[in-house]
Amino acid sequence: AQTVTQSQPEMSVQEAETVTLSCTYDTSENNYYLFWYKQPPSxxxxxxxxxxxxxxxxxxENRFSVNFQKAAKSFSLKISDSQLGDTAMYFCAFMPPNTGNQFYFGTGTSLTVIP
Amino acid sequence: DTAVSQTPKYLVTQMGNDKSIKCEQNLGHDTMYWYKQDSKKFLKIMFSYNNKELIINETVPNRFSPKSPDKAHLNLHINSLELGDSAVYFCASSPRGSGVLEQYFGPGTRLTVT
Incomplete structure (x- = not known):
C-alpha cells in the first residue's frame, strides 16, 4: 500500500522567513512522481x-524548492521569503507508476504566514 | 478561460435526495477524476475515467455513480444522500502518456446534507 505522511498538521512562519514542510512516503516502487499542492482559503x-x-x-520553482531524499523516502518543501499569500493548506502527493495516474495525498499541513 | 469547471459550487440538500455534480475540462485531457475532501481536509480518490472508461473505482458506496458522456465531461450522481456525504468534492483532469502528469483541479463543490 502507498501511504503519504505529513507529520506537521499546523505550522506558522514570520513573513519573509523560510519554512520547511515535511513529507514522507512508503513505496516499493523505483519510478514515481511527487507533488506539492497548495489549497488557499479559496x-x-x-x-x-x-x-x-x-x-x-x-x-x-521561484521561492519554492524541495529536498528529495529517495533512500529516506522524504520529500520536503521549502518556502523562502514567505509571503502572506502563502497562507494555505499544503498537500504532498505521491503518484506510483501504472496506476492510471492515481494520486495518494497526505493529510495536509496548514501553514500560516504571520505579518 | 476556466480549465476545469464544476457546477454547482455549493449544494445544500436534504437526506434522501438525489443530486448531481457536473465537471467539464477544456484542456483536452484524457483522464478525469473525482475526489472527496472531508471535514478534516483529507483528500481521497473516488473514481478515475480515461477516455470515458472507468479505470479507478475506490471503495465508494454504489449510491455514487460517475458518468462520462465524453472525455471532456465527468459527472457525479449521488442517490439517497446521507449526512456523511457532506464534504467538498473535487473534479480533476490530467493528460496521459506525456511527460506532464500533474492533475488540474476544479474549484470544488461543497455539498451539505441536512
Missing part, C-alpha cells in the same frame, strides 16, 4: 512543484 487546489523520482536534482 479552496482551489494549485500545483506548487513536482519531482520525478529518477531525477537526482531537486526541483525548484
Amino acid at each position: 479552496r482551489q487546489m494549485i500545483l506548487v512543484i513536482r519531482q520525478e523520482a529518477y531525477k537526482q536534482q531537486n526541483a525548484t
